[in-house]
Amino acid sequence: MKILEKLKELGIEIKNPSAPLAKYVLTKQTGNLLYISGQLPIKDGELLYSGKLGYKLEIEQGKEAAKLCAINTLCAIQSHTDLENIKSFVKLQVFVNATTDFIDAPAVADGASSLFVDIFGDIGKHTRSAICVAQLPKNAAVEIDLIVELK
Amino acid sequence: MKILEKLKELGIEIKNPSAPLAKYVLTKQTGNLLYISGQLPIKDGELLYSGKLGYKLEIEQGKEAAKLCAINTLCAIQSHTDLENIKSFVKLQVFVNATTDFIDAPAVADGASSLFVDIFGDIGKHTRSAICVAQLPKNAAVEIDLIVELK
Amino acid sequence: MKILEKLKELGIEIKNPSAPLAKYVLTKQTGNLLYISGQLPIKDGELLYSGKLGYKLEIEQGKEAAKLCAINTLCAIQSHTDLENIKSFVKLQVFVNATTDFIDAPAVADGASSLFVDIFGDIGKHTRSAICVAQLPKNAAVEIDLIVELK
Numbered sequence: 001m002k003i004l005e006k007l008k009e010l011g012i013e014i015k016n017p018s019a020p021l022a023k024y025v026l027t028k029q030t031g032n033l034l035y036i037s038g039q040l041p042i043k044d045g046e047l048l049y050s051g052k053l054g055y056k057l058e059i060e061q062g063k064e065a066a067k068l069c070a071i072n073t074l075c076a077i078q079s080h081t082d083l084e085n086i087k088s089f090v091k092l093q094v095f096v097n098a099t100t101d102f103i104d105a106p107a108v109a110d111g112a113s114s115l116f117v118d119i120f121g122d123i124g125k126h127t128r129s130a131i132c133v134a135q136l137p138k139n140a141a142v143e144i145d146l147i148v149e150l151k
Numbered sequence: 152m153k154i155l156e157k158l159k160e161l162g163i164e165i166k167n168p169s170a171p172l173a174k175y176v177l178t179k180q181t182g183n184l185l186y187i188s189g190q191l192p193i194k195d196g197e198l199l200y201s202g203k204l205g206y207k208l209e210i211e212q213g214k215e216a217a218k219l220c221a222i223n224t225l226c227a228i229q230s231h232t233d234l235e236n237i238k239s240f241v242k243l244q245v246f247v248n249a250t251t252d253f254i255d256a257p258a259v260a261d262g263a264s265s266l267f268v269d270i271f272g273d274i275g276k277h278t279r280s281a282i283c284v285a286q287l288p289k290n291a292a293v294e295i296d297l298i299v300e301l302k
Numbered sequence: 303m304k305i306l307e308k309l310k311e312l313g314i315e316i317k318n319p320s321a322p323l324a325k326y327v328l329t330k331q332t333g334n335l336l337y338i339s340g341q342l343p344i345k346d347g348e349l350l351y352s353g354k355l356g357y358k359l360e361i362e363q364g365k366e367a368a369k370l371c372a373i374n375t376l377c378a379i380q381s382h383t384d385l386e387n388i389k390s391f392v393k394l395q396v397f398v399n400a401t402t403d404f405i406d407a408p409a410v411a412d413g414a415s416s417l418f419v420d421i422f423g424d425i426g427k428h429t430r431s432a433i434c435v436a437q438l439p440k441n442a443a444v445e446i447d448l449i450v451e452l453k
Contacts, residue, residue, distance in 0.1 A: 022257040023264040024279035028241050036224045038280030046255065090330050091337045093447075094241045095282050100215045100354075106324040109392045112323040116337065128326035129447045130341030131397050132437035135283035139254045145244075149332045151189075173408040174415040181335065181451045186393045189431030203402075228327035244393050246433050286434035290405045296395075296431045 003083045006119050007074075014083070017075040018042050021137060027080040032087070032150050036076045039097075040140040041068040049141035053132070054102030057141055062104075065142040066094060066111030073112075073146050074119075085151050089116050089126035093145040098132035105130040112144050157270050158225075165234070169193050172288060178231040183238070183301050187227045191291040192219040200292040204283070205253030208292055210299040213255075217245060217262030220295040224263075225270075228299065236302050238247045240267050240277035244296040249283035256281040263295050266290075303344050305385045306453030308421050309376075314349075315374035316385070319377040320344050323439060329382040334452050336377045342442040343370040351443035355434070356404030359443055368396060369445040371380075375414075376421075381409070387453050391418050395447040400434035407432040413444050 007014060017026055020037060028035045040051040043063075045108075051057050051064035077083060094109035096102070109130035116124035126146075136143045156163060168177055179186045192200040192215075196272060200216035203209050208216075228234060245260035247253070260281035267275035277297075287294045309316060319328055322339060330337045334420070339419035343351040343366075351367035353359050359367075380384060396411035418426035428448075436447045 008293045020279075022279075023268060024243070025276045025277070028276070030239065030240065030241050031182070031333070035278040035298075037278040038282075052409065073255045088332060090332050092326070093280075095280070098436055100285075100436050101441075102437050102438065105437070106439045110324045117325060125327045125330075127324075127328070127330045127337040128324075128337040129395075129397070129445060130439060131259045131435045131445065132248055132341075134251050134285050134402075134436050135256070135258045136254050137254065137281060139252075143282065144281060147337075171430075173412045173430075174395070174419055174428045177429070179390065179429045181390060181392050181428070182333070186429040186449075188429040189433075208355075246431070251436075253392050284433045285400055285402050286404050286407065288408045288432060290403075290407065294431060294433065 009147040010040045012071055014075050014078050017072060017079050021110045026076045034080060034148050034150055035117045036073050038143045038145050039069045039072040041065040042072060047070040047138050047140055050139045051141060052097050052099050052101035053108060059104055059107050060107035062141060062142055063111030066108050067115050069142050069144040070112035073144060080083060081150060086148050087151045088149040089124050090147040090149055095136060095143045096132045097136045099140050102132055105132050108142060163222055165226050165229050168230050170225060175229045181234050185231060185299050185301055187297045188225050189294045189296050190220045190223040191294055193223060198289050198291055201267060201290040202292060203248050203250050204259060207249035207286060210255055210258050213259035214262030216293040217259050218266050219261035220293050221266040222277040224295060224297050232301060237280045238302045239300040240275050241298040241300055243277045243279045245281040246287060246294040247283045248292050253283055256283050306442055313348040314373055316377050316380045317373060319381050321369050336450050336452055338375050338448050340445045341371045341374040342439060345349045345370060347410045349440050349442055352361060352441040353443060354399050354401050355410060358402035361423060363405055363411050363415040364410035365413030368410050369417050370413035371444050372417040375446060383452060388450050388453045390451040391426050392449040393452055394428045394430045396432040397438060398434045399438045402435040404434055407434050416449060
């Protein structure tokens with residue numbers, strides 16, 4: 001209950017996750033590890049952040065996009081198991097849709113990392129890599145990929 | 152035997168896998184998880200799909216490229232253990248060599264995802280992320296990265 | 303002790319690792335798997351290799367950059383547990399900052415792969431994928447991402 005209360009406090013609603021864009025599933029558990037499919041900055045079925053960092057989008061917008069991806073990742077986890085069952089955040093990969101001279105992927109990625117740490121505290125601390133890619137599905141600004149360990 | 156029969160039915164031959172391009176190995180098992188090195192759309196030693204989606208290649212060719220990567224991934228798994236020993240497909244990453252405005256990576260990635268699900272059914276369902284990258288080894292059109300759980 | 307002696311022999315010093323660039327941690331263990339955050343070619347706090355392969359940098363420099371990322375990854379592991387406790391190198395992802403026509407990511411990635419195999423022998427052999435990306439944090443030439451299994 002504590003996690004859901006914290007989410008409420010932060011004004012974050014955990015809804016039913018978006019259906020996968022194609023022929024894959026949202027989550028897959030192997031042992032205690034839960035893999036979550038790449039999440040985009042979609043809200044209520046609409047892609048809220050599109051285009052490239054370094055061209056159309058500012059860092060702050062990139063951060064917001066990453067945060068929204070992180071919220072969607074939590075929705076995906078909650079559709080598999082209660083968020084209280086997360087033992088530890090393991091690995092986050094952040095893919096930033098960017099121009100070839102945009103060197104601030106870590107600042108963008110912090111939008112997702114901060115959300116996990118703000119809500120889950122020490123449990124939310126994770127390893128990470130952040131890279132800029134040529135494009136993302138639907139011209140999304142950010143996509144994130146997460147692995148968590150369940151209790 | 153069932154899996155090999157299904158592969159035969161679909162006209163897919165499981166051959167000896169291509170040797171790694173460099174100083175790494177094809178597969179590595181840790182616990183029940185089997186990691187497979189990135190696979191390219193190579194057949195009989197020849198790269199069949201090269202160049203960028205959104206420029207030289209159409210989506211259908213990208214799908215075929217992804218399917219061929221998936222077949223090579225199965226060859227790699229079979230060189231490690233019988234394909235019947237797969238308990239579950241866990242995580243697929245699809246890297247698409249594309250122009251900076253190609254937004255259909257998921258359609259390309261479906262070439263690999265569909266193959267796994269067509270052959271393995273529910274076991275073949277996996278989490279996924281699909282991104283467009285600046286380039287791939289040998290100018291390959293697609294590269295895929297897979298983790299499966301073994302029985 | 304054997305590993306540290308081998309490192310000494312190769313003139314490689316295992317120092318305290320660089321702090322993460324942002325809101326994440328350097329290592330995270332789940333079961334016997336240790337995930338290490340993406341490492342850049344930084345030495346003594348300074349980024350030694352920046353810019354794109356295929357434009358500013360030659361393959362040899364890319365290899366050196368990848369090697370330095372690999373050394374930093376070992377520093378990160380050593381800050382978590384003794385390097386002697388590594389049972390097996392599992393998966394390496396190499397991200398190369400490159401132009402859209404640079405097709406030699408595997409040669410660059412070998413800079414990291416060789417180091418692991420030279421130092422750890424059979425244990426050091428790993429699965430791998432190597433991709434070229436649009437940009438990396440701080441305009442780094444290479445970033446690597448590693449998973450190892452601990453004893």
